[in-house]
Structures are given as structure tokens and as C-alpha cells.
Amino acid sequence: MTQRLRIAMQLTLAAALVGLTACGGSKETVTQPTETVLPTASASETPSETETIPVASFLAPLTGLPVEREVTNRPFAVMINNLAPARPQSGLTQADTVWELMAEGGITRLVAIFQSKEFTDPIGPIRSIRPYFIQVGEFYNGVLVHVGASNDALAILQDQHKESLDEINNAGAYFYRDKSRKAPHNVYSTLEKLTAGAAKRKYKDIVSVPLLTFNKAPSALITAAPATQVEIKFMLSDYKVSYTYDSTTELYSRFINGKPHIDKNNDQQLTATNLVVLSTKHVTYDKVGRLEVNLDSGGNAVLMQNGKAIICTWERKKGDVIRLKKDGEELPFLPGVTYYHVVSNSSPMDKHLTYQ
Numbered sequence: 001m002t003q004r005l006r007i008a009m010q011l012t013l014a015a016a017l018v019g020l021t022a023c024g025g026s027k028e029t030v031t032q033p034t035e036t037v038l039p040t041a042s043a044s045e046t047p048s049e050t051e052t053i054p055v056a057s058f059l060a061p062l063t064g065l066p067v068e069r070e071v072t073n074r075p076f077a078v079m080i081n082n083l084a085p086a087r088p089q090s091g092l093t094q095a096d097t098v099w100e101l102m103a104e105g106g107i108t109r110l111v112a113i114f115q116s117k118e119f120t121d122p123i124g125p126i127r128s129i130r131p132y133f134i135q136v137g138e139f140y141n142g143v144l145v146h147v148g149a150s151n152d153a154l155a156i157l158q159d160q161h162k163e164s165l166d167e168i169n170n171a172g173a174y175f176y177r178d179k180s181r182k183a184p185h186n187v188y189s190t191l192e193k194l195t196a197g198a199a200k201r202k203y204k205d206i207v208s209v210p211l212l213t214f215n216k217a218p219s220a221l222i223t224a225a226p227a228t229q230v231e232i233k234f235m236l237s238d239y240k241v242s243y244t245y246d247s248t249t250e251l252y253s254r255f256i257n258g259k260p261h262i263d264k265n266n267d268q269q270l271t272a273t274n275l276v277v278l279s280t281k282h283v284t285y286d287k288v289g290r291l292e293v294n295l296d297s298g299g300n301a302v303l304m305q306n307g308k309a310i311i312c313t314w315e316r317k318k319g320d321v322i323r324l325k326k327d328g329e330e331l332p333f334l335p336g337v338t339y340y341h342v343v344s345n346s347s348p349m350d351k352h353l354t355y356q
Contacts, residue, residue: 079133133146
């Protein structure tokens with residue numbers, strides 16, 4: 001780590017700690033620094049040159065993007081149906097972070113984390129939850145939003161008194177059925193309804209969220225391999241995800257089975273600034289094909305940003321989010337939306353992920 005980068009990181013952490021100290025009161029929150037000087041780097045430059053990120057009054061905790069007011073509201077972690085009849089889904093362009101994980105039978109499901117954006121459009125279709133989906137939602141201290149649960153997940157929710165909104169068991173009034181969609185792909189909600197449901201159940205509305213690391217020009221990108229075309233394969237052919245990088249917008253546009261993956265609310269294609277692929281142990285434990293997915297033990301990973309791929313590893317300490325590491329140092333995200341993809345380590349990473 002260069003001296004300039006070390007100093008920049010120390011200044012950023014110091015500013016965040018000062019903000020936390022200044023908050024006071026009984027409610028937890030995270031205050032973001034107003035200005036950070038970070039090193040820039042390109043293929044022809046060294047990280048010794050510096051660039052000032054534009055001054056922002058506040059930064060969104062989970063994206064590092066400028067926002068008009070401090071973001072202290074508790075996130076919602078919503079289980080989004082990803083079966084073909086459920087597409088296009090609604091609300092995903094408003095999410096700060098999206099996770100794609102396997103469910104039983106080789107299908108995938110999405111966990112969308114909503115915090116920094118305010119919108120009135122529908123969110124859904126919403127489906128049932130699994131134990132490792134609970135874990136993902138709790139990475140962000142989010143209220144879990146779902147329609148029913150597997151037996152194991154329901155036992156966890158009830159025995160451990162998890163704070164969730166379940167259309168079937170405890171919060172039906174805060175969901176609705178869209179008559180234009182066939183069941184079970186027709187359950188939706190809105191931020192307004194979810195906020196009202198959480199208030200009705202007296203859940204905390206302000207919590208601490210993980211302090212993520214952002215850097216406008218990570219030094220690891222200097223030697224990273226090109227990754228402007230990305231393909232990710234899960235188990236079934238109906239879940240082949242691909243991304244194309246646009247250097248003009250500095251975003252990856254998402255496709256599923258070769259077609260643009262869009263948001264039904266606004267017909268916009270889903271995009272992300274950071275793509276993460278995590279390899280971890282998956283175990284099938286019953287005839288239905290239900291899974292145990294290990295999100296604790298660490299493993300191989302690839303981080304893609306700015307049209308390049310950084311081969312790395314992932315780890316998670318108790319009470320924290322998953323962190324990406326390379327040469328013993330945490331890899332920062334570029335400010336923006338991050339999409340995670342969790343694949344099985346029963347096959348090598350290159351069987352799931354290709355890029356060029």
C-alpha cells in the first residue's frame with residue numbers, strides 16, 4: 001500500500017469516526033465524510049498522482065454515491081422472484097445492492113437491498129426466503145421481506161425472532177397481488193407499505209450499516225485483465241447471466257439468456273458499477289433440492305469494475321459483510337451499485353465465469 005493511499009484511507013476512517021461520535025442519542029447511524037482525496041491510476045500512470053472526489057454533503061452508505069440528505073433509514077432486504085414468468089421484475093433499478101443466489105432445483109433468486117433511494121413504484125414479484133438469504137439480509141441489518149419460507153428458514157425466523165415482513169405469516173396487509181400476473185409470481189409491495197409494516201411491528205427504523213470501502217481509482221486495476229464482456233453460469237441454462245461494459249457510462253449492463261434484463265417500472269436495463277462472483281460450498285440436503293450455502297468460510301472470488309477483472313479471495317468475520325481481499329489488502333468498490341453472484345465451488349471458477 002502506498003503512503004498516499006494509506007493516508008487517504010486514514011483520513012476517510014477518521015472522518016467517519018468523527019461523524020459517528022457527533023451523532024449522539026440512542027439511535028445508531030453512520031455519517032459519511034464530506035470530502036476524500038484518493039489516488040488515481042490508469043494503465044500508463046502510477047498511483048502516486050491524486051484526484052479529488054467532488055465534494056458531497058452526504059454519501060450513501062452502500063453505494064458511496066452523493067445523496068442530498070444523510071441516509072440513516074434501515075435497509076429492506078427483499079426476496080425477488082427470478083423465474084422466467086416473473087421477469088421483468090419491478091424496482092431493481094432502485095436497489096443499492098443485489099445478490100443472486102441458487103435456490104432449490106437449480107433456479108436462482110435475487111436479494112435486493114433498498115436503502116438510499118426514495119420511490120413509489122412497485123417492488124417484486126416477492127417470493128419465499130431461505131436460511132442463507134436471511135444471512136445476506138442481515139449483512140446489512142435489513143428488515144427481511146418475503147412471502148413464506150422454507151421449513152428451516154421459518155424455524156430460524158420464529159425461534160430467533162428475526163425482524164421480517166412476511167406476506168403469509170405476519171404482514172399480509174403490507175403486500176398486494178397484481179392481477180396482471182399469475183400466482184405465485186404476483187406478490188408486490190412498495191417502500192411506503194414496507195415502511196408502514198416495519199413501523200407497525202415496532203422494528204428499529206435506524207440501524208448501523210457496514211462501513212464499506214470505496215475508491216474512485218483502485219490501484220489493483222492497473223494490472224487487471226480486460227473484462228468488458230462477462231458471462232456467468234449457474235446450474236440451469238435458463239440462468240445464464242451476462243454483462244457488457246460501457247466505457248462511456250462506466251457501467252455494466254445486465255442480460256439474462258442474451259436478452260436485456262429490464263425493470264418493468266421504467267423499461268430501463270439493469271446496470272451495476274461493480275460485479276462480484278463468489279465461489280463457495282453448496283450442499284443439497286433433501287429430495288426437493290434445498291441447499292446449504294456457506295457464506296462464512298471464505299473462498300475464491302473475482303471483482304469486475306471499470307471493464308477489468310481482479311482475481312481475489314473473499315472472507316467474512318462474524319458480524320460483518322463479506323470483504324474481498326488481494327495480497328492481504330481489502331479491495332475497494334468503485335462508487336455505485338454492486339451485484340453479487342454466488343456460485344458453487346464444486347466446479348472451478350472458470351466453469352462459472354468467463355470474461356474478455
